[in-house]
Amino acid sequence: MRLSVLLPLPLGPLSYLAPEGCARAPAPGLRVAVPFRKGVRVGVVVGVEDAAEGDFALRHAIGYLDEEPFLDEAGIAFLGRAAAHYFTPAGQLLADLVPFLEPPLRHEVRLVDGAARPDLTGLTLWRDAAELDPALLDELREGGVLEERVREQKPTRKTLVPLREPTEKLTPKQQAALETLRALGEAESQTALAAAAGVGPGVVRALVEKGYAGWREVELELAPPAPAGPALEPLPVPEPPPRINGGRWAERLQLAAGLASEGETLVLFPERYVLERAYDRWPPPALPFHGGQSPELRRALWREKPPVVLGSYQALLMPRRWRRIVVMDEGSDSYKLASGSRAHAVHLAELRAELLGAELYYLSLTPAVEVVEKPGLLVRPPRTRVLPIDLRRERGWPLSGRAVELLAQVPEKGRQALVLVARRGYSGRLFCKSCDWQPICPNCDLPLRFHKPGRRGRLVCHQCGHSEPAPEVCPACGGEVFGYSGPGVQWVAEEIQRRLPELPVYQYSAERKDDLTPLQRGEPGAVVGTTALLRTPAPPELALILLPYAEGFLPASDFRAPERYHRLLWQLADLHPTRSPLIALQTFEPDHPAVEALIEGDVTGVPETELVLRRMLGYPPAVRMVVLEFSHRQEATARAAAMDAAEFLQKRLGDYLETAPFAPLLGPAPAPVPRIRGRYVFHLILRAPEPDLLRDWLSDLPPPKGARLRLDPDPVGFVGLLED
């Protein structure tokens, strides 16, 4: 028999012969250990055929790891379909979705009976394969004289257990300690037992030395923590439409629980923090499943069959016949996988549902543009109180007089404020006031951000991490006066503290996470931070949310920016579980549609108009769009590779160029950030309303000369992957 084995590597399936001397029939979906290069890797059987004449001698697989298939047939089919859609090998997708696939292995070998290897007499008994030279193992395997067995090493822990009955030989204290151990069954450590029995540590040590108690390796029983909060009441909807919007967070959870109440439901979450908060309130029984859990725990939970799983994208391949998949907050950027296949988890969920024949639901405060046309149900959105502060009229930067007044009221009333800034550090830009010089990252062609932890401060690249001390005088003209623009967390926090010295001010961003427990306890204060703040629980007395520069959240080069801005603003309205804090927006665009929608309490209008615009301009979802990224250390090499590809595609597209509703080929052009980490990047964009066309064009594309080509098959914002 010949196996097609998918390894969690960016490769297609590899062929192996079925394990030698293994009675088990191979079945698709089983995990199998295989020799790969000089070692052993674990993959999944995705196909079984009769052995045929091969171009080369196949190696034998070593053995299966599972009783029950790790993946089901629908999951295997899904991997193939998704791989084709994302122009990536199926193994890449397997690696992305199941990074915990490979367990630690117990791998033993010995020579088969009668093997004529007098030089290896030590190998007639089972030996741990790790003790032997991989080259020797390979040679023996080739020669067909090696017997192997392999299994998943279960996670264990050491525990102190009683080994014998107490006898008269023990002192009274030793007897008491042993009785305690027998009553408890086991103890974590000698000290723990001593404490439990009320004796000194020496007594327990004596028990162990005399052999009355001893250490035993026991299997680690793995379980997620119990939900931490009171369970919410499910809110079932009769004949629910595929899209449900509006409501408060807890209300949407109730609706999700209602959708899941018939069981066999996967509830998909964009990020771990949201998932954990939902799990804490979810009516049992349900299990969480996400990348924050240990690989051992995820492997253990993989086999569980709870009626409901609250999962991240890593739960998508679980061997379950879901009847429903509920996608929470489908518009979240976090669904986009930032590396590897760069797939989009919402799309993967759609594909999985399609192949399973499962019902799919989208449940969010504001719908994504991609789903806004589906039949929907609107629950009343949270009440909003919005105060736009027009920066074209108000004085004061980065804090207007109005903003300071609002902030001043916060401690007076014993309330709390949240100040949201798009940048971390002190300022987005630093420049010389006399000659306009500004520092650029030596690796990235991006302005260096100014951070101000000390007197002088540092210049930091938010792309590659490059950091240098800020200059004291301008290196270009010797000027000594610097200007700043693009206020960051530090600047705003400093300014608030300067204007309101009595107000306790906290900072919260990736680089500085102040302890917010005083706020959580209800003490007055203000916290200034980036969107990292949205992943902490809202302070209980939250009365004001201030955005000193709201457009900071609206990157101009991204066609999804208005949708994301709208989603962010609504997220603010839903931050506090019950209150409606005042949302004060300092902005040059107080009549931006997203701001108006927030004022009017409209959650679907902006996505609806965005959809119309995208159709007019030929952006997703009206077209499928793929970005080709050519990069190289030498600018000319990267550009030439992009030009070659453009030329090829120009010819390949032929007549389609004339008939296409939108220009199907854009570029090449330098990427929005022309150089990252020392590599020049050029972009070429392909788009067509018919996704199959793109696949044809790209399948013919010759590999680039010199430069590296990476595809972004689902560009969620061209600068969206840049951190800021």
Added chain:
DNA sequence: AGCACGCCGACT
């Protein structure tokens, strides 16, 4: 992805 192989520049 990792890893080996292979080809050109800066060092003992």
Added chain:
DNA sequence: GTCGGCGTGCTC
């Protein structure tokens, strides 16, 4: 003369 940079190709 070698060390080591990374560009290229392959993994059953």
